[in-house]
Amino acid sequence: MSNSVVGASVEKDLLDVFILAKIDDFQQKLIFVLNIRRLDHLSHVQEKELQTIGLSQSQIREMRKAASEIRERVNRRSTQSEMVYIENRNLMESTSADLNRAIIPKEQLKLMEAIGEGTFSVVKRAIWYHPSGQKLEVAVKILRNASPSFMEELEVEASHLLKLQHSNLIRLYGVVQQPAMMVFELCEGGELLSRLRDTSKPAPLVTTLLEYCLQIVKALTFLESKHVVHRDVAARNILLSKNEKILL
Structure with missing residues (x-):
């Protein structure tokens, strides 16, 4: 490999x-x-x-x-x-081939309200009208002022994510080239950090926290088996599905 x-x-x-x-x-x-x-x-x-x-x-x-x-x-x-x-010429060639198979036309997406925002991007809820006729709720990361060099790095990152399929890793469905967008699985549970700080809900049980840890370990073990390093494992970067399953 x-x-x-x-x-x-x-x-x-x-x-x-x-x-x-x-x-x-x-x-x-x-x-x-x-x-x-x-x-x-x-x-x-x-x-x-x-x-x-x-x-x-x-x-x-x-x-x-x-x-x-x-x-x-x-x-x-x-x-x-x-x-x-x-x-790495081999990587650049394989990256291009992987992305060509995962390009999503922007016309297939209907952008909704913003659900997150950072310095370089905003994340919006969206409806993806798949060519098969299926409608899917997704999260779309819209990148601001992406330079050519940044786009090259993004394409490499996207090509890796497309290959990494695990129940505790957030799924990347594809990318939109213009404007630069990444289409992800929607994590309706939000950030783990927000869940831990949410005083309007009962605090998670110790057994639940242990289960979170086990799921994180499973995801990281899978990444290690693929020779990939997650360089920023933190509660703010860990998401929860609707049923509170961990997603890195």
């Missing part, structure tokens, strides 16, 4: 090794599958790992030889190695 990062900063000296050893055709796999980003990483990668991406024994020998030559050159140099940004 290809690494899910959009790109990576890589030492130019390492790229010189790939060119000198004539294995630059394997550059994407070396960087994004084996996570080799620096010259010294070559000292730790095992031969069997290199063989899994298609390198032959003779190519591996040439790579080791080239690495030794480049190290000698680096040792004679007083300046630090230059870093070069390399895009």
Whole structure:
């Protein structure tokens, strides 16, 4: 499975090794599958790992030889190695293909009242008139002033969400390109933080809180199995369904 990062900063000296050893055709796999980003990483990668991406024994020998030559050159140099940004081409191609299958025409959506608002977006309740004839209540995240670079990051995030199907993960149905919108499953229970602070309702039982924790763990365990990290697990970012099921 290809690494899910959009790109990576890589030492130019390492790229010189790939060119000198004539294995630059394997550059994407070396960087994004084996996570080799620096010259010294070559000292730790095992031969069997290199063989899994298609390198032959003779190519591996040439790579080791080239690495030794480049190290000698680096040792004679007083300046630090230059870093070069390399895009993950495989990810960008798969991202584009995934999004093309999940584009929702804006004409299929009827926007209703706002149910949430942040610095960069507003979330509205909406009706999605699906081509099958089904009407579905959804939550639409409308992005404000999305720059081209932000849209690229958003497309990558959306492509990941489209692949992640779990009962405790909020479902992304698709995206609208212009204006930039993301169409999500509607979580009628609202934010977990609001539920915990809501004095108009009885406080959740300890058993209920424990069940919340177990569901969060299940969602995070699933994400870990897919090599995905949720970088902001907090009550404000955890939602509840109508029957108070946890949704990350």
